[in-house]
Amino acid sequence: MLVNRSENVVVQGITGRQGSYWTGRMVECGTNVVAGVSPGKGGQEVDGIPVYDSVRDAAAEHSVDASVLFVPPMRAKDAAMDAIHAGVRKLVFLAEHVPSHDVMEILAQAREHGAQVLGPNTAGLVVPGESSVGIMPGFAENIFQPGNVGVVSRSGSLGTLVSMNLVTDGFGQSAFIGIGGDPILGTTTLDAVRTLDGHAGTDAVVLVGEIGGVMEEDAAEYIATMTKPVVAFIAGRTAPPDTRMGHAGAIVTGNRGSGESKVRALTEAGAIVVDLPSQVGSALSQLGVRPLVQA
């Protein structure tokens, strides 16, 4: 899923410190923020953006395509259900440490209402030059430039580093899709790779994965069928086994899920797997990918 500049975005939790700060940054990137939501604060404004008590109220006044949730983990379920029931079709779900059963309920409800969910625990989406929905530095010119490389990343910080390396090497991004670090996610690596494969502005895909879970292995099966070139980096390949490192999903269990298993699956699928994030650009060049010449 992507959000372009013509789509109307609601910010849930807009009156909070992070919500108001990032609303400004998202607008700066071109994102069309039409309304904010903060229960009990309906009628206020943040940077000229009207605030409502619920997404339902906001949707009565505006056409709403997407919502980004700056809501603490224990309130995430109510907020997400509000958006889903108000008919919002795209949810960018940033919160970390949301109870896993709440996540499953949200995803089940979203599925029944035909809504797509990115996250939880995602850093969001960027279409350089068009929009940024979430907490990625879409405004930073040394990190994001319009281009033809689609980036899929579980981690926000590592995704930022890889995106910056691309720009340093002369590339730009057609889109950045943050998947999120949780074990159960609305949009998987496979979903995001498939989106970029079908995206007209994307000539190549960079996959930034990490140990734990089997999302990279699942994506590899699809990558084997793709004609667009794929370069991958897997974080945590030297991590001691069975050590939990921050993201709940980063647990090595058995053979599948290990760094080795992911590298093997992706290599067999025809992707180049690099050892360091700084090698992504040269691997793309090796696969014949050339930066877009800016018009």
Place this chain on the structure above:
Amino acid sequence: MNLLEHQGKVLLADAGLCTPKGVVVTDPDAATEAARTIGGRVVLKAQVPSGKRGKAGAVLFADDADEAGRHARQLLGMNVAGHQVRELLVEECAPIDQELYAAVLDDPASKGPLLLFSTSGGMDIEEVNESHPERVHRLPVDILRGLEAGATLDLVSKSDLAPEHHPAVSQALELLYDVYLTTDAALAEINPLVVTDEGVVMALDAKVSIDPGSLPRQPDIAGEATELALEELTELERRGRELGLQFIELGGDVGVLANGAGLTMTTLDAVHHHGGKPANFLEIGGDAYTKATPALALVLDNPRVRSLLVNFCGAFARTDVMTGGVLDAIEELRPQIPIFFTIHGTGEQEAIAMVRERLGAEPFDLMDDAVQAAVQAASASTTGVK
């Protein structure tokens, strides 16, 4: 957050599942006493949050109270998969007719709860699943509607379990789903779930793992789980936990401070790639990015650290805020080791200017160069070369 067997069994019993009569003890005399009270043959099981206790010799049977005391002496203090045994569960030996397997877990593939059942209980279920996948029966559950009436009975009917046990076993599965749901478990597993000679369905083991994000709304479980987790940590790791930071000692000499789990793992990989060994995992991503000062103190209090690598790449986390915190810590603690910075992303210009001004140091443009420099400095210091 993995619970101990006896903690899990309390949750199962509270939900109405049958568990053996048992007592938790921490010394051999209490084990002898417990065995006498229970009467007959007993089993002593080391309480550590790890599987494969049987193979590790951490489960012993005793025919009488004296033997129970001797076994307890042997088990207490033993090391099982890196965990020191502090508690034993002394339990009656149930007369087993058949061993089954049952579990409910968060399933990333179906994005909902998954109930598993097999009549090949009592052994390594992963091996069973590998060699005879048809013996592990699966039931994905719609979390919005819960278990449908008769769903567990249908599941059990697919197995080769004798029909007279179907009602009791399917009811046990429903109760297990209740435990999973009400405790916010990521995994609730019973292996073996047994049918006794009298046809009673009983949980002989319990592996319950609570989703860490749910602990704030599970205060009773959270208290026990936290206490348990603290015992497993080194002193520095415990200090990290108290600060709300995940700090893991890794045994090397390059101290690492980065933001976000993905970037931190990558930094550790890069240290290895350039021939060094990281001293720790420590990430200050998410809301923890404001805790750079105490975080750095943790890294520096590790006596093995010979050089320090600070790698920030700000998205949500502002590098200027993190760098300010790190510089505060450096000015306060005055570490006598070389420090290498590489800073990119949100707030980088302010952050880089601060490092220049307050430390008189120049951050590296490229992460690889900073990593290489930190690795070289650590090895030069170890070999005595300046």
